[in-house]
Amino acid sequence: MSVTIKDIARVLGISPSTVSRALKDHPDIAAETKRAVKELAEELNYQPDPIALSLKKRQSHIIGVLVPEIVHYFFSTVISGIEDLAYASGYRVMICQSNENFSHEVKNIDALLASRVDGILVSLSKETTSYRHLENIVEQRVPMVMFDRVAESLRVDKVVVDDLNGAYKAVSHLIEMGCRRIIHYGTAQYLAIGKNRREGYLRALADHNLPKRDEDIVRCDLYEDAVRITRGMMQRSPKPDAFFAVNDFTAIGTIKTLQELGYRVPEDVAVVGFTNGQIADVISPALTSVEQFGYNLGKTAVELLLERLNVPGKTIPARTRTIKTKLIIKASSLRKKIT
Numbered sequence: 001m002s003v004t005i006k007d008i009a010r011v012l013g014i015s016p017s018t019v020s021r022a023l024k025d026h027p028d029i030a031a032e033t034k035r036a037v038k039e040l041a042e043e044l045n046y047q048p049d050p051i052a053l054s055l056k057k058r059q060s061h062i063i064g065v066l067v068p069e070i071v072h073y074f075f076s077t078v079i080s081g082i083e084d085l086a087y088a089s090g091y092r093v094m095i096c097q098s099n100e101n102f103s104h105e106v107k108n109i110d111a112l113l114a115s116r117v118d119g120i121l122v123s124l125s126k127e128t129t130s131y132r133h134l135e136n137i138v139e140q141r142v143p144m145v146m147f148d149r150v151a152e153s154l155r156v157d158k159v160v161v162d163d164l165n166g167a168y169k170a171v172s173h174l175i176e177m178g179c180r181r182i183i184h185y186g187t188a189q190y191l192a193i194g195k196n197r198r199e200g201y202l203r204a205l206a207d208h209n210l211p212k213r214d215e216d217i218v219r220c221d222l223y224e225d226a227v228r229i230t231r232g233m234m235q236r237s238p239k240p241d242a243f244f245a246v247n248d249f250t251a252i253g254t255i256k257t258l259q260e261l262g263y264r265v266p267e268d269v270a271v272v273g274f275t276n277g278q279i280a281d282v283i284s285p286a287l288t289s290v291e292q293f294g295y296n297l298g299k300t301a302v303e304l305l306l307e308r309l310n311v312p313g314k315t316i317p318a319r320t321r322t323i324k325t326k327l328i329i330k331a332s333s334l335r336k337k338i339t
Helices: 005-012 016-023 031-043 050-057 073-088 102-114 132-139 163-176 192-207 223-233 248-260 294-309
Strands: 062-067 092-097 119-122 144-147 157-161 182-186 217-219 242-245 270-275 288-291 320-323 326-328
Touching (some): 062 073, 073 294, 092 102, 102 119, 132 144, 144 294, 157 163, 157 294, 163 182, 163 242, 163 270, 163 288, 163 326, 182 192, 182 223, 182 248, 242 248, 248 270
Parallel strands (some): 062 092, 062 119, 119 144, 157 320, 182 242, 242 270
Antiparallel strands (some): 288 326
16 A cells, blocks of 8 residues: 555654645755655655646646557657657656557547546547547647647647658659559548558659559558459559559568569569568568658657647647658669660
8 A cells, every 4th residue: 555645644743734845845844844754755665646746736747649559660669759758858658559440549538538648649540530539639628739640620730741742752763663554552541641642642653644543543551451452453454563552561561472473573563662660671672661750750749749738828820740751762662774
């Protein structure tokens, strides 16, 4: 059982309020009383109750974080950026994952609000199309920053990756390598990342005078889907000569399937992913991918949140910060240019 201020007061024969003031070095408390209180508190291993303190101060010094998947390389790097700055700023971090499930996302938001976190950082699940649970955060005046997967209609702070330009650079690189029939494996278009990566793909085709073909844009954002769908894609005539995938796991599923079918990567078919996680260097050939700089994204999200927490009550217009991407070229796309 934890020791309380009342326990210390009972042993010393003084009031709980005297103990409380002694622990805070209040000038009205005699030096001898302060010494006795602090020595006994140390002896009994007294620790202040963080929940009671948060209720009293109306601050918990806890930041709530909701991500789709903790095990995902990108989100794990985002969490590292969040934790480093939050801890350095005197905050603790409470992390939840939706596991790409909308109902789990709603329950996690309710749990974070019930825990009286000072602010919340949110990245949406793939299933999320309704934002009532997020509107509830705004209505309760709890500062919120959305990151990566954001609800564009909500007027809150956001930190996003420059998905459009990242996709544009990836597809332009494939075209420069001589690819002409490029398949885009995308994700849900109600997610901004899905819409923007698709737009970058289409702009690259248009700027290089290549036709847009609706059948070349396919919802495929899981490793398992890539294995299944790629087999059908390679039965087309003419066959695809490149794939641009919305994430690295999908790209790797594509590479493995192509190799099982007897195609050489990149000589026969080039592949580019999006994330540049550690797994991109494990696959052979190493995967060309778009670096998202997740650590910087996480730190930027905390910076925006701290600006609001440090000036409570001040009206700050909703802001959007964009993290630039970088195409990391590796072996999976370096095929001989066709002239």
